[in-house]
Amino acid sequence: MRAYADMHCDTLMKAFFEGEERLFEGQGMQSVSNMIKAGQLLQFFAVFFIPELDEETKKQAGFTREIPSDDEYYSELKSILYSQVEKHSDSIAIALSAEDVRKNKAAGKASAMLTLEDGRFLNGSLDKLRSVYDDGVRAIGLTWNGENCLGYPNSADKNIMEKGLKPFGFEAVEEMNRLGILVDVSHLSDGGFFDVAKTCKKPFIASHSSCRVLTDHQRNLTDEMIKIIASKGGVAGVNFAPEFVNIGEGDPKSRAEFIASHVLHMYKVGGEDIIALGTDFDGIHGDIEIKHPEEMELLFDILSKKGLSSSVLDKFASENVMRVLESI
Template identity: 45%
Template sequence: MKYIDLHCDTLMFTGTSRQKNQSLLQNDIAAVDLERLKQGRCFLQFFAVFLLDESYFKYVDIEPLSDEDYIELLSRHLKQVVADHPEKIDLVSAFEDILKNEKEGKLSAILTIEDGRVLQDDLSKIDYYYEQGFRLITLLWNHENCLGFPNSSDPRVMTQGLKKFGKESIEKMNDLGMIIDVSHLSDGGFYDVADISSRPFMASHSNARSITNHPRNLTDDMIHVLADGGGIAGLNVAPHFLREDNLENVSGIDDMVVHLNHMVDQGGQDFVALGTDYDGVEGKFEIPGPQDMPLLFQALDQAGWSEDAIEKFAYKNAMRFLEDIL
């Protein structure tokens, strides 16, 4: 079964590595590389540039950079891989590119920014990053920024909506055809996006809060709102999003199936997609990387899903969404 993954943080490792043999082509420092993506039959991978704080710069062992310089570093890294291996991978700027690449047997890559803080109250920066090849912005990460407020266990934070610039940014992204991603956004911000956006939007890596009561997951009402507007949500393989009281920090296939069954029950078969969050989460993974993704499709088959339903989850829903936006 071929598939699309809406979110990974792999560039954080391959784009900062000082070792030439630890590249996006093949590596052992991350969960994702081109060889493993091909092995698992992924044909479109979203690559996030996750904006780091000081502790993360220490984690990847590089000197702190400005957000702009860090985005340039990682995007240049991906573009160089594309230039070096044009027979293997191509950067997507329009929906037609995906169809062309698949026909030619290439992996399609979409560049994304995780944390809209880099916009700094300047709408022209959305134009700039669009021109640089970015096609999605995850509005928030775990901290307040110029757009709004994050998912939080604090109800006072969670209910706060988008700021004025955040609302203006939604309209700007709609005009450009830039994908709006509400994973990490507060509940109040989610509903503001739903009210303002004239186009479908996505939660690229979020699960069901009714199953696992974590603020990063979607409530049933959010699932209804997102699905009714033509949006999608990508299943996240993070252990603590999949199961509460997960003391062994295990990302289990059975838990994934439980979340997907609930998300389909609430949002329909056209709602679910895959957004692994590989290289942005830690734990013990029954599906440790893209090479093992067929295990999830086999589990869905054994759980009674039809082939069409599995295909919708694996890639058809994401393709329908992307055709609407790009």
Template identity: 45%
Template sequence: MGYIDLHCDSLLRIFNKYEKENLSENKNLSVDFKGLKQGGALAQFFAVFLPDQETLKEIKVAEIDDDLYINKLIKILKNEVKANNDLIEMAYNYQDIINNQKANKISALLTIEDGRSVNADLEKIKKYYKDGIRLITLLWNHENCFGYPNSNDQKIMSRGLKDFGIEAVKYMNEIGMIIDVSHLSDGGFYDVAEYSEKPFIASHSNARNLAAHPRNLKDDMIKIIAEKGGVIGLNFAPQFLNNNSSNEDSKIEEMIYHLNYIKNLGGESVLALGSDLDGIHGNLEIDSSQKMPLLFKALKNDGWSNDLIEKFKAKNALRVIKEVLK
């Protein structure tokens, strides 16, 4: 079975270059369709990340309405998938992924990173679902209608979900949309754990005890996600792998260190992949989809069984997809 990557930011990188670039084969991206095929992908989650002012400057984009931006990125992915339907198809649930696999095609799934555009309106979540969004990363690095972000400020970090955030968690359970707690405050995390009746995930987070970044998960959080039947997607970003925040190296040996740590705390069924490729910087040992097999080979050399590797690669994520998405 191929791998499932729960998070990449490739759509952001192509947003203002779409007239000149595409997703089929793009040397400026870490994730493109041909690279996914070469790397053996089963499914790739493509994030519609809502940029802040700093990111807009970085990608040289003027300020744009959130929904106009979201609609444009959704259209870009769907158009690119349609133009390359010999390689890839859209997927909206478990059965779509299985059907695409049988047709020897990769599955593309849509997510939103930073639910600020929901603007405390459940109808907006419903609209996004109809547009094909199947996962929302509730927060990014700023407060929004759901709650508060990860932070080095303990007052902010301890704050839980807002009333709307609690309502939205229940609604997302109801309609069949995955809740993602990466970037969420610790207080918000515990509220999601309390109010979500379905498994939830941390799509691109590692272990805080090994790399003390507030984006990473505390030991009890790893256990809670496992107990709720969710998964944790391994993030390749150097600052989430290394305890020394100035270390810009993203190495496979550090990835394995985190994976073994998470496995020992939460068990084999909590492991998943959430590379964050095209959203991260540094000296990346795995800097593209094509190189993903290097990680699986290294896990084999570390003594992981084929069954455990398959759980990490896709089976655990597929279980959550099957249980949550409708």
């Protein structure tokens, strides 16, 4: 089993609602214990900022607690990650850099890295951006599925999709480059993507997005976007959600073969240095063939049978993500 890096999961949110030991116990798609069993190298743990929802939607989503202010919520999820890592320090450690990941591996430990999903938390403040960097945040998804202080989201509405970064968005991208925080475009509008491409001086990522030409969803990347990310030295993590990877009429499943097709298309369009993993574990639903880290070998086996060399599979598994972390 290859020691792989995964650029996105929503397991911290699950731990917020189900109890912080959920982060370790392995009862969902991702957990520390699942990482250890699979020999996983690195997991980006996202703080996903929950949008305002009506009570029925909250109930359907399994949100069993009152959702506090963004500041309180961020503080609690950060605390869950750091306290659980400290409690289980024999098997996992926080990483702030690629060098930390290597040191942790040498010590026989997996690595956890804190990220943000939805830059609304910054609330237009560069001081807040600097503060989350000090907290250990090393990647920020500029938007989720709503407009915020940075820009506009992916959307089925063409007018919204064409809108780009706001003035603070340009400032934040420049400051993230200076600090060493990865700019993540996975939920961004197409207009915002191209603004990032023009503004970003360092490699940027799409932490959990697949290929739009194979599965026509606005969250996925066009071939032009894949080429641009590759030309900038960035990476794209293939998302495992059924609606982002299913291929063919009437098959709504997330099959390992479908995921492999998206990886191979990214490889064909962008080259061997762009491909990576961004499972979105614990943030996705439906009929999913690869549901936790121990099943990841199925994907590597398919890709090997389809012709990817061992060295390219190593890049896909972790080397590309490590290279990007080093670059910032």
